[in-house]
Amino acid sequence: MPILLIFLVAAITMRMWAEEHRAGTLEFLLTSPVRPVTLVLGKFIACLVLIALALALTLPLAITVSFLGPLDWGPVLGGYLASLFLAAAYISIGLFVSVKSENQIVSLITTSLICGLLYLIGSDTLSAFFGNKGSEILQMMGSGSRFHSITRGVIDLRDLYYYVGIMGVFLCLNIYGLEKIRWAGNPVNKNHRAWQLACGLLIANFLAANLWLSPLGELRSDMTDGDIYSISDATRSYLGQIQEPLLIRGYFSAQTHPLLAPLVPRLRDLLEEYAIAGNNKVRVEFIDPADNPDLEQEAGQKYGIRPVPFQTSSKYQASVTNSYFDILIRYGDQFETLGFRDLIEIKAQDEQNLDVELRNPEYDITRAIKKVLYSYQAGGDLFSSMKKPVELTGYFSVDERLPKELVTLKADLLDLSKELAAESNGRFTAATVDPEANNGIIAEQISQEYGFRPMAASLFDQNSFWFYMMLKSGDQTVEIPLPKDLKKESLKRAIDAGLKRFATGFTKxxxxxxxxxxxPMPQYGxxxxxxxxxxxxxxxxxxxxxxxxxxxxxxxxxxxxxxxxxxxxxxxxxxxxxxxxxxxxxxxxxxxxxxxxxxxxxxxxxxxxxxxxxxxxxxxxxxxxxxxxxxxxxxxxxxxxxxxxxxxxxxxxxxxxxxxxxxxxxxxxxxxxxxxxxxxxxxxxxxxxxxxxxxxxxxxxxxxxxxxxxxxxxxxxxxxxxxxxxxxxxxxxxxxxxxxxxxxxxxxxxxxxxxxxxxxxxxxxxxEDAAEAPMKKDGEEKEEQVISRQLDKxxxxxxxxxxxxxxxxxxxxxxxxxxxxxxxxxxxxxxxxxxxxxxxxDRGLLSIRGRSHFSRPLNPITKNKQLFWEYLNYGLVLLGLAIIWLLRLRIRKRAEERQLAFLQLETGRVSS
Incomplete structure (x- = not known):
């Protein structure tokens, strides 16, 4: 569209003022009781309405596609808005060139060259020869890069004002050009100098406002479905759990692959949103490791961040450049890194053309933040994130009925319970109950409620016993499994794993x-x-x-x-x-x-x-x-x-x-x-x-x-x-x-x-197998004690x-x-x-995990339906053209009738 509009607008505007020059009607217009501002705006609006009609004829495409799949109307509306603003900017340039030329062909060529140069400045073709900073500056000046930014569905005030600034500059020059034609042959006076000064100040202000708006990245509106280019509530909830400073550092080399370079400013804008949402607890940094040897050394030694070789081209040669495209997230002593393979997604249009996009940057970054946050909290206070107290109940038979290994484990449990109670500040309590006491009332109760059954040390062992551990907090219960090796350390891990189910902020x-x-079994092939x-x-x-x-x-x-x-x-x-x-x-x-x-x-x-x-x-x-x-x-x-x-x-x-x-x-x-x-x-x-x-x-x-x-x-x-x-x-x-x-x-x-x-x-x-096996000799390892722990419910x-x-x-x-x-x-x-x-x-990331910046798939349809929708769009466009043609005939006929009525009225007055 940015390239198509160059030639379309140049063709529309080439005769706006040049035809007035050629036909000799420009002097009539400039001497009429109409201000030059009105003349310029009239021609500007006329050209813009014509472009708007052309764009309106493409609306059936978007509408019919919405019937064939889950169309996201945000990028569609952004595309139309960007097209109108881009066309308006091109029209202002075309009008200025036309007022300076008396030849339509010269006006067409000059307008195309100027608009083409404005597009080329921000294109990947030119920005590929510069580093990140240089390419970002060029993209800020290019009409095409601004256009693509809006067509994502993100309406950024900086992008819109860029086009408004171009309109203001060239419309001002257009008005000034008409005034100069009116002054032709007259000596320079104060009025002329005042016009020059006013135009110069207006143009300077239009340009300066672009620089002033450049750092204001928060003045934007995400119109996409699900706000895929904005910080979500899920991300804000994780940022709200931060207690210590969180560092997000971007390692981006000035010279990188040309397909990655356009993604850097978008990542920078997104990370700055993290800094704003973090309420001064999130520090965002962007560095070029080539300019910071100490930080480059730290990145390699401490975080394992290494440069990746990319084949790049400069204005001097084609070479392999080792560049960085990484993000570091650090919280306390925990850190995660994201490389370019974690951040981008590549879609092959054909064998040679690749489309490179950010895969799902918010999910990737927020997921890393969640992981370092939970890992850091896991090494801290286990009870601080529990909303309700937790009670550990041990359903144990008396020691005389327990195997000796479980007697030792029971003593270990009591020791661990005392330690946890001391650490919990009253949020953890422990108690032991003999299920067989009081004629086995509790045994019957836990059998019905939890499905517990008496245990045995072997299949033919007549001695049964109880040894179950249950954590309870509110209405939630968690049964602690019996450690396989019956060791105190394993029991501690099992209890911690159970407690984490009642706590938030821990890695599962x-x-x-x-x-x-x-x-492999090569002998059998x-x-x-x-x-x-x-x-x-x-x-x-x-x-x-x-x-x-x-x-x-x-x-x-x-x-x-x-x-x-x-x-x-x-x-x-x-x-x-x-x-x-x-x-x-x-x-x-x-x-x-x-x-x-x-x-x-x-x-x-x-x-x-x-x-x-x-x-x-x-x-x-x-x-x-x-x-x-x-x-x-x-x-x-x-x-x-x-x-x-x-x-x-x-x-x-x-x-x-x-x-x-x-x-x-x-x-x-x-x-x-x-x-x-x-x-x-x-x-x-x-x-x-x-x-x-x-x-x-x-x-x-x-x-x-x-x-x-x-x-x-x-x-x-x-x-x-x-x-x-x-x-x-x-x-x-x-x-x-x-x-x-x-x-x-x-x-x-x-x-x-x-x-x-x-x-x-x-x-x-x-x-049973062990009973048939030969007896072990002295000194050989004994088999581990197997406890039959079985739940029925x-x-x-x-x-x-x-x-x-x-x-x-x-x-x-x-x-x-x-x-x-x-x-x-x-x-x-x-x-x-x-x-x-x-x-x-733990559903915080559910809403953003499946986000994708590529197009959505259409609903499956048959070949006949494909042809139906295709030819329907052709027909709707032709119908739209026919309607415009009929409206034009009607408007012209009504204008002729009004003109005829006016002439008849004037003729009658003269006759009378």
């Missing part, structure tokens, strides 16, 4: 269980490490939480875990299932990404049935993961290998086709009220299985349907996932059975009963969250989607990150 722990990479990988999931979760690898095979979940996630579980044994079950019984949240099938992408596209080990457990809890797959005509593309027959010669090709097994979920298939899908406009579930919820078994629990396919989807039990377009047409697969929405993800919250109720603990089966805070796909989170599938979309696709892992925060009720 996510226990992640993923399939292990298979060891099996390569190693061919299992699914989830590095992207692990990386995103670790940005905000502590991620711990969970080995469930021994029947335990890490004691510090706040949430348990299983991605693509495969054939879990009984002990692993027991670990999952007991974590749920403690009131924890279990997140599952599972499917009855596994997909092989190594050699050829194939699917095989594979058990997760959770089938019976899910069925017990009223959830069924059906042995079927969901197909949907609303789907995402997939590069599928196809074969083409050329006279008996088969050619294997890879084509990008619509693939029904890649279910494309849009907002109408998401539960936006839950908060789990916050910020997500589109999500692809790859090879999903439908989920069925038993209403009878889940009576009394809260069931939330999170994700659903479209109404035209169907299910299939076939394991053939290779499309056959020759047989089944565009879909590639046959439509089977009834079509309708299928549940692909759900959350169930409430009280659950244990799958192992009435069954012996799987952990004690180890003793969970509190109402327990949750199961199930996603019916075990592949949509894998690195392989994410890379496939990224290659198709030509950008880094992280929608599924963002969904899981939202789920973790929603489960932990």
């Amino acid at each position: 722990n996510v226990a992640l269980s993923v399939p292990e990479s298979r060891p 099996i390569p190693g490490g061919n299992g699914p990988k989830f590095d992207a999931l692990r990386e995103l979760l670790s940005q905000e939480h502590t991620v711990t690898d969970a080995d469930l095979s021994k029947g335990h979940v890490p004691g510090e875990a706040d949430i348990l996630m299983l991605a693509a579980p495969e054939e879990l044994n009984e002990k692993a299932l027991f670990a999952v079950d007991q974590f749920l019984m403690q009131g924890g949240t279990v997140i599952l990404a599972a499917s009855p099938y596994t997909v092989d992408l190594q050699r050829q596209l194939s699917m095989t049935e594979k058990k997760t080990g959770l089938e019976d457990w899910l069925e017990h809890n009223g959830i069924t993961l059906e042995k079927k797959m969901v197909l949907d005509p609303q789907n995402s593309p997939f590069p599928v290998p196809v074969q083409r027959n050329l006279g008996g010669f088969m050619i294997r090709e890879t084509k990008l086709v619509n693939y029904p097994y890649f279910v494309d979920i849009r907002p109408d298939g998401m539960n936006e009220d839950s908060g789990v899908t916050s910020g997500l406009q589109q999500l692809t579930m790859n090879w999903p299985s439908p989920i069925t919820i038993d209403p009878e078994k889940n009576k009394g629990r809260k069931v939330t349907r999170l994700l659903e396919s479209s109404e035209k989807s169907w299910v299939s039990s076939s394991t053939s996932i290779q499309p056959d377009f020759k047989t089944h047409g565009d879909l590639g697969f046959a439509v089977e059975g009834e079509q309708g929405q299928q549940l692909l993800a759900a959350a169930i919250e409430g009280g659950f009963t244990s799958y192992f109720t009435g069954k012996p603990s799987p952990l004690l089966k180890k003793d 969970s509190p109402d805070t327990a949750r199961i969250i199930l996603f019916g796909s075990n592949s949509f989170l894998s690195d392989t599938v994410l890379s496939i989607s990224s290659s198709v979309m030509r950008t880094n696709y992280l929608g599924p892992v963002q969904l899981v990150a939202n789920t973790v925060d929603w489960s932990l009720e």
